[in-house]
Amino acid sequence: MKIAVLTDVHGNLPALQVALRAIRREGADAIFHTGDAIGIGPFPAECLELLLSTSGMNLICGNHDAWFSTGLPEPQPPWMSDGELKHHQWVHSCLDPSLRYTVREWPYLIQDVYEGVRISFLHYGLTESQIDFRPIVHNPRPVDLDKVFADINSDLIFYGHKHSPSDLVGRARYVNPGSLGCHSEPIARFAILECEGRSYELKMRHVPYDDSTLFQQFERRNVPDRHFIYKAAFGGRNAPSRPGPEFD
Numbered sequence: 001m002k003i004a005v006l007t008d009v010h011g012n013l014p015a016l017q018v019a020l021r022a023i024r025r026e027g028a029d030a031i032f033h034t035g036d037a038i039g040i041g042p043f044p045a046e047c048l049e050l051l052l053s054t055s056g057m058n059l060i061c062g063n064h065d066a067w068f069s070t071g072l073p074e075p076q077p078p079w080m081s082d083g084e085l086k087h088h089q090w091v092h093s094c095l096d097p098s099l100r101y102t103v104r105e106w107p108y109l110i111q112d113v114y115e116g117v118r119i120s121f122l123h124y125g126l127t128e129s130q131i132d133f134r135p136i137v138h139n140p141r142p143v144d145l146d147k148v149f150a151d152i153n154s155d156l157i158f159y160g161h162k163h164s165p166s167d168l169v170g171r172a173r174y175v176n177p178g179s180l181g182c183h184s185e186p187i188a189r190f191a192i193l194e195c196e197g198r199s200y201e202l203k204m205r206h207v208p209y210d211d212s213t214l215f216q217q218f219e220r221r222n223v224p225d226r227h228f229i230y231k232a233a234f235g236g237r238n239a240p241s242r243p244g245p246e247f248d
Contacts, residue, residue: 004028006190007160011041012181015188018209035062035123042217061106062123069103083225116198120154124161142170184235186211
């Protein structure tokens with residue numbers, strides 16, 4: 001059984017297209033996207049359409065997806081700037097409203113057993129409500145992730161939300177392939193997992209892509225808060241100033 005895992009596409013169509021072509025060449029039997037298909041990037045509709053039409057794709061709900069399907073938090077929370085609010089409103093305006101019902105059906109957690117290996121896929125650790133996420137732990141240690149995913153009983157846990165990659169072993173093995181769509185370099189990141197005979201092999205893939213169209217469309221589509229996004233989500237690419245805080 002060969003499984004591809006990607007996360008946090010965040011509206012980056014060129015990165016998604018390159019990754020899916022590479023995954024097809026790998027011959028994956030199933031694909032899992034662990035949340036945040038939309039938001040940040042300039043191609044929300046195109047990415048959502050491509051993900052929904054890809055054979056073997058399993059889509060998990062992230063916070064950006066939930067904000068589209070069930071609505072933005074009200075009143076505006078103090079951590080959401082006016083620029084970020086306008087950005088989310090723009091993203092949602094690009095999407096067919098009927099897709100809210102489709103995205104609302106995405107699970108927050110998928111668990112299964114493949115060749116005897118217990119695997120869970122989710123965007124991040126869930127609160128008691130099971131429809132919201134625990135606070136992100138930056139620079140996590142295994143003991144931190146043991147707490148974040150305390151309710152999950154698996155051998156392997158794939159997640160995203162935090163855009164930098166991580167692979168740590170605690171009570172389980174916790175694997176974040178790194179955001180496919182948001183990176184300081186034009187590289188699409190994903191994981192390939194092969195399960196056989198109650199064992200597995202995990203490989204991380206890094207595929208370069210041409211980001212010229214990405215930044216052209218940020219400007220042509222006049223994406224709100226794009227100058228902050230260049231710094232926070234792309235390490236300052238296409239922006240003269242230094243990177244700011246990460247945009248999750």
